[in-house]
Amino acid sequence: MADTLKDLEGAQQDTRVPLGEILAAVRFNGDGLIPAIAQQHDSGEVLMMAWMNREALEETLTTGRVCYWSRSRGKLWRKGESSGQQQHLRTASLDCDGDTLLLQVEQTGPACHTGRRSCFYIALEGNAARIVSEPLIDPDILYHRPSGGA
Known part of the structure; x- marks a missing residue:
């Protein structure tokens, strides 16, 4: 697995490797997760960090809508499914160690x-x-909760 990433260290620009080979080289942690940093594609603003498992990564790459793994819920979390504030993938990059993702996204709200x-x-x-920074939207409104609700 790690040989793929090692082999790429000296690769020339525009070298192409089959996606399946790269996904097999991703270094998911002991829980099967990899940190994913979401950055606004045009401004460079770092928006958030969340976790992805292989299924979430594959879905994101296939659909273009960012999907994470929710550790608290124990299930896939499609960004914006409860708030409507979606992330659409522009580009995805794996770091040199294969253990962190950088997602360039178009963030809605x-x-x-x-x-x-x-x-x-x-x-x-x-x-x-x-x-x-101030909230752009009151979280109670964002998540359709009664005022002051949790």
Whole structure:
């Protein structure tokens, strides 16, 4: 498996390898998951990090709609299925070690369950943390919950 990635270290630009061979080389962790970083394709803004199993990765590559593995729910999670805030895949890249994905996406509305554009809204500065963005949509409205609901 790892030989495929090792062989690619010296590969020339535009070298092509069958997708099945690359998927077989992906280094999923002990739970069968790989971290996937979602980045807005045109601005470069990092939106979120979530997990994918092989099924979620294959579905994403096949359909173009980003699908993750929800560890809390124990099932596939198609981004936006409850909020309507979908991610559409533009490009997917595997890192050199085969253990992290970078997804260039077109994000519809907020990516974060807090209603913010990005999940990375807590800046760690010196001896304090600072909130750096406001929600675009109230999470209760986003998820059709009664006000103040969980």
